[in-house]
Amino acid sequence: MPSAPSDAASLRKGRTHLSFVNSGTRADLPMTHRLLAFGLCCTVWLSSTTWLAAADDLRETAIVRAVKRASPSVVNINTEKSAIDRDAVFGSGNAKPRKVNGMGTGIVIDTRGYIVTNYHVVADVELIKASLDDGATYTASVIATDREHDLAIIKVDATRQLPVMPAGTSSDLMLAEPVIAVGNAFGYQSTVTSGIVSALSRDVEVNETQSYRNLIQTDASINPGNSGGPLLNMNGEVVGINVAIRAGAQRIGFAIPIDDARRVIARMMSIEQLNQTFHGLETKDVKQGSKRELHVAGLASDSPAAKAGMLQGDIVTKVGDRLIVDAADWELALLGRPVGELLEVTVRRGEKTEALSFAVAPYVGGRSRMNTEFIARANNDNSESERFWNALGVRLAPLPTERVSTIPPKYRGGLLITDVRGTSPAALNGIRKDDILVGLRDWETLSSENVTWILNQNLPSGQNSLKFFVIRGRETLYGYIQLVNSNTPNNTTATR
Numbered sequence: 001m002p003s004a005p006s007d008a009a010s011l012r013k014g015r016t017h018l019s020f021v022n023s024g025t026r027a028d029l030p031m032t033h034r035l036l037a038f039g040l041c042c043t044v045w046l047s048s049t050t051w052l053a054a055a056d057d058l059r060e061t062a063i064v065r066a067v068k069r070a071s072p073s074v075v076n077i078n079t080e081k082s083a084i085d086r087d088a089v090f091g092s093g094n095a096k097p098r099k100v101n102g103m104g105t106g107i108v109i110d111t112r113g114y115i116v117t118n119y120h121v122v123a124d125v126e127l128i129k130a131s132l133d134d135g136a137t138y139t140a141s142v143i144a145t146d147r148e149h150d151l152a153i154i155k156v157d158a159t160r161q162l163p164v165m166p167a168g169t170s171s172d173l174m175l176a177e178p179v180i181a182v183g184n185a186f187g188y189q190s191t192v193t194s195g196i197v198s199a200l201s202r203d204v205e206v207n208e209t210q211s212y213r214n215l216i217q218t219d220a221s222i223n224p225g226n227s228g229g230p231l232l233n234m235n236g237e238v239v240g241i242n243v244a245i246r247a248g249a250q251r252i253g254f255a256i257p258i259d260d261a262r263r264v265i266a267r268m269m270s271i272e273q274l275n276q277t278f279h280g281l282e283t284k285d286v287k288q289g290s291k292r293e294l295h296v297a298g299l300a301s302d303s304p305a306a307k308a309g310m311l312q313g314d315i316v317t318k319v320g321d322r323l324i325v326d327a328a329d330w331e332l333a334l335l336g337r338p339v340g341e342l343l344e345v346t347v348r349r350g351e352k353t354e355a356l357s358f359a360v361a362p363y364v365g366g367r368s369r370m371n372t373e374f375i376a377r378a379n380n381d382n383s384e385s386e387r388f389w390n391a392l393g394v395r396l397a398p399l400p401t402e403r404v405s406t407i408p409p410k411y412r413g414g415l416l417i418t419d420v421r422g423t424s425p426a427a428l429n430g431i432r433k434d435d436i437l438v439g440l441r442d443w444e445t446l447s448s449e450n451v452t453w454i455l456n457q458n459l460p461s462g463q464n465s466l467k468f469f470v471i472r473g474r475e476t477l478y479g480y481i482q483l484v485n486s487n488t489p490n491n492t493t494a495t496r
Contacts, residue, residue, distance in 0.1 A: 062178075062234045063178070063180060063194055063234070065236065066180055066232050066233070066234050066235060066236035067180060067182065067192055067232070067236070068236070069166060069235075069236030070165060070166065070182065070230060070232050070236045070237075070238070071133050071182065071190060072132075072133045072134070072163040073107060073108040073133075073162070073163050073164055073165035073166075073230075074105065074106075074107065074108075074133060074165070074182050074183070074190060074229060074230060075105065075106035075107065075108060075115050075117075075130045075131065075132060076103075076105060076106075076130070076131040076132075076183075076184040076189040076190060077103060077104040077105060077106050077117060077121055077122075077128060077129070077130055077131075077140070077154075077184060077228065078101065078102070078103050078128075078129045078131070078184075078187075079101065079102040079103070079104070079121065079122060079125040079127060079128050079129070080099055080100070080101055080102070080125065080126055080127040081099070081100050081102070081124055081125045081126050081127075082098070082099060082100070082126060083098055083099075083100045102121065102125065103121075103184050103186075103187050103224070103225040104117055104118060104121030104122070104183075104184060104225060104226075104227045104228045104229075105117065105121075105182070105183035105184045105225065105226055105227065105228045105229030105230075105242070106121075106130065106154065106228050106229070107165045107228070107229065107230050107238060107241070108162045108163060108164050108165055109153075109164060109165065109265065109328070109332070110162075110164060110332050110335075111161040111162055111163075111164060112155075112161070112162075112336075113138075113155050113156040113157060113158045113162055114143065114153055114154075114155050114269070114332070115130065115140065115153070115154050115155065115156065116151060116152070116153055116228070116241065116261065116265055117151075117152055117154060117227070117228030118150050118151065118152065118227045118228040118241070118243055119145050119146060119147050119149075119150045119151055119152045120150055120210075120227065121152070121227050121228045122142055122145075122152050122154060122410075123145075123147075123152075124408070124410070124476070125410070126409065127139070128140040128141070128142070128154060130154065130156050131189065132158075132162070133190065136158070136159075138156035138157065138158060139156070140154040140155060140156045141154065141155055142154055142410050143155050143268075143274070144268035144269065144273070144274070144442070144444075145268070145442075146264050146267070146268060146442045147467070147478070148442070148467060149256070149260075149261075149264045150210065150212070150243055150256070151241070151256070151261060151264050151265070151268070152268075153265070153268050153269065165230060165238050166235070166236055166237045166238065167237060167238055167258060167262070167325075168232075168233050168235065168237030168238055168239045168258060169237075169239065169258065169259055169287045169289065169292060170216065170239050170240060170257035170258050170259045170260070171259055171287040171288055171289060172288070172289035173197055173200060173216065173233075173239060173257075174197065175196075175197055175198075175199070175200065176196045176197060177196060177197045177233065178194065178195075178196055178233075178234055179194070179195060179196060179197055179218055179220055179231050179232060179233060179239065179240075180192060180193070180194045180220060180231070180232040180233075180234075181193045181194075181195075181218070181220040181221065181222050181226060181229065181230070181231055181232075181242055181253070181255075182229055182230055182232065183222075183223075183225060183226035183227075183228075183229030183230075183242060184225040184226070184229070185221075185222075185223040185224070185225045185226050186223055186224060186225050187225055188225075191223075191226075193220045193221040193222070194220055195218050195219040195220030195221070195251065196218065196219060196220075197216060197217070197218055198217040198218055198219050198252070199216075199217035200216060200217070201214050201215075202214070202215040202216070202217045202254060203215070204244060204254055206244060212243065212244065212254065212256070214257060214260060215243070215244075215254040215255060215256060215257070216231065216239070216240045216254065216255040216256075216257055217252065217253070217254055218231060218240075218253050218254070218255060219251035219252070219253070220251075220253065221251060221253070222242050222244075222245050222253030222254075222255075223245070226242045226253075227242060227243060227244075228241060228242065228243075229241070229242050230242070231255040238258050239255075239257070239258050240255030240256060240257055240258055240261075241255055241256045241258065241261050242254075242255045243255060243256050259285065259287050262285065262326050262327070262328045263285060263326075263327065263328075264442075265328040266283075266326065266327035266328040266330070266331050267442055268442065269328060269331040269332055269335060270331055271331055271334050271335050271337075271360065271363075272363045272453065273443055273444070273450075273453075274335060275334075275335060275336065275337075275360075275363075276362065276363045277334070277337070277339060277360040277361065277362060277363050278303065278304065278360060278361050278362065278363040279303065279304050279305055279330075279334060279358075279360055280299055280300035280303020280304055280305040280306060280361075281296060281298075281299060281300075281303070281305040281310065281330070282296070282297045282298035282299065282300075283295065283296060283297055283316075283327045283330060284296075284297040285326040285327055287325075287326070292325040292326065293315050293325065294315065294316045294324050294325060294326050294327060294329065294330055295313070295314070295315055295316075296310055296311065296312055296313060296314040296315075296316065296347075297312065298312055299311075299312065303361070304358060304359060304360055304361045305358070308345060308356045308357060308358040308359075309354075309356050310345070310347060310356060310358075311349065313349070314347040314348070314349050314354075315347060315348040315349075316330060316345065316346075316347050317346045317347065317348055317353070318344075318345070318346035319333035319334065319343055319344075319345055319346075319358075320333070320343055320344055334360055337359075337360050338360075339359070339360060339361060339362055340359050341359055341360075342357055342358070342359050343357075343358050343359065344356070344357065344358070345357075345358040384448050384451075384452055385448075387452070387455070388448075388451060389421060391425075391455060392424065392425055392426050392481060393420060393421040393424020393425050393426040393427055393431075394417050394419065394420055394421070394424070394426045394431065394437070395417070395418045395419040395420075396415040396416070396417060396418070396437065396448060396451065397415065397416045397418045398415065398416070398447075399413060399414055399415060399416050399436060400416065403416065403436065406436070406471060406473075406474070407436065407438065407471055408471070408476065411438045411439075411444065411471075412444060412446060413438075413444070413446045414436040414437055414438035414439075414444075414445060414446070414471065415436070415437045415445050415446075415447070415448070415451070416434070416436055416437075417431060417432070417433055417434065417435045417436070417437055417470070418433065418434075419433055420432060420433050425481040425482050426481060428482070429468075429479045429480060429481050429482070430477070430479050431468065431470060431479075431481075432472070434472075435470040435471065435472050435477075436470060436471040436472075437451075437468065437469075437470055438469050438470065438471055438476075439467075439468065439469035440454045440466050440467070440468050440469075441454055441457070441466055441467055454466070465480040465481055465482050466480065466481045467479070467480055468480070468481055
């Protein structure tokens with residue numbers, strides 16, 4: 001190998017020999033200069049690789065990352081129900097029902113397969129198919145519904161634990177903040193659109209029977225099939241549940257704020273209704289941006305919560321290893337727990353953290369704080385039967401076996417109305433003898449204990465009526481029973 005030339009000579013020879021390489025001549029290139037050429041090529045290749053990596057980083061935007069985080073928890077819903085063409089009924093008298101397919105979207109809220117969606121997605125349907133991001137498809141059943149707030153809980157029996165959608169907060173949403181809608185738009189599963197928050201606190205009336213309060217308005221494209229799906233922030237957290245669009249407009253869609261939805265979810269997932277167990281805690285969600293806490297607002301005397309040593313003003317942070325930030329978390333953490341099973345509940349009390357031993361108890365109707373208006377209307381009569389007669393104007397009885405088959409599959413049962421008092425709230429609002437009462441407010445009415453529990457719940461401020469649902473023949477009807485000034489007729493009668 002020749003000795004290394006001087007620097008000046010090396011540079012000159014380097015330029016000469018490099019020009020030979022460019023013209024295809026390599027034979028006279030010394031070893032030293034071949035190494036120099038290889039080094040320059042490696043530098044170019046490494047620079048290109050670095051640039052490509054940087055380009056990939058640019059492609060994975062905040063929207064891409066948010067969708068990746070949330071997508072495993074988005075559920076594509078397809079439904080089926082029967083319908084009869086009214087013209088065919090009157091034309092031939094022998095019409096056959098036809099199958100009507102529907103679609104929507106849901107959000108996984110619990111690893112056991114509980115999913116929230118819109119009520120109108122699953123209302124009166126006979127079959128629900130839920131498809132997950134990984135392609136798995138399950139048959140779902142309706143667990144609880146809330147027509148007034150247009151929300152429902154369905155459940156699938158998955159073969160694995162499902163990923164839960166990261167829950168954000170709607171308390172600090174900003175005008176023009178970027179948001180993303182994901183859903184089963186027109187049956188195109190897991191369609192992603194993006195936009196901004198166009199407005200906050202919108203009140204929207206869809207028709208004479210359905211209106212919404214405090215909605216998020218967005219210009220992210222929302223289409224039929226998006227209903228029940230998530231509106232995401234750039235962190236991939238759900239901040240709203242897509243619910244409606246403005247017909248005939250361009251990019252005017254609406255979503256239920258997630259903080260509002262979570263309060264309704266907590267009521268629908270109440271262990272008193274779903275498990276017939278009892279905790280005795282009155283709670284308050286506190287959400288202000290990054291501050292998300294569940295505060296103890298009150299306790300029923302001699303309840304499991306009181307016996308565990310919980311105090312008004314405590315902040316519940318954990319049940320076992322499960323983090324708790326709101327009432328929906330609390331109910332879900334206790335759902336399915338057997339009576340007497342000891343759980344460690346962690347609370348923050350002032351500057352200290354306390355670990356308490358807690359166990360749910362069997363639910364007995366009437367443990368919750370009483371509504372004094374109902375008590376007064378019941379004329380201080382402790383009999384359930386007399387209370388229903390005085391407060392509502394109905395006599396209720398267990399449903400005879402032969403009537404069970406008349407109830408649509410989505411209802412688990414009901415109570416037979418055996419008598420209606422003339423000029424009572426029930427009579428004035430369209431309820432008749434032999435109707436089957438299947439629901440009051442947000443709750444099913446399977447037993448007299450259920451009705452007692454419902455009557456014991458305080459009504460929201462400004463509300464003075466209970467929404468009811470009855471089965472009459474083959475129809476499901478609903479209306480409102482006035483609770484205050486009940487001698488004043490209510491023009492709203494039972495309606496399909």
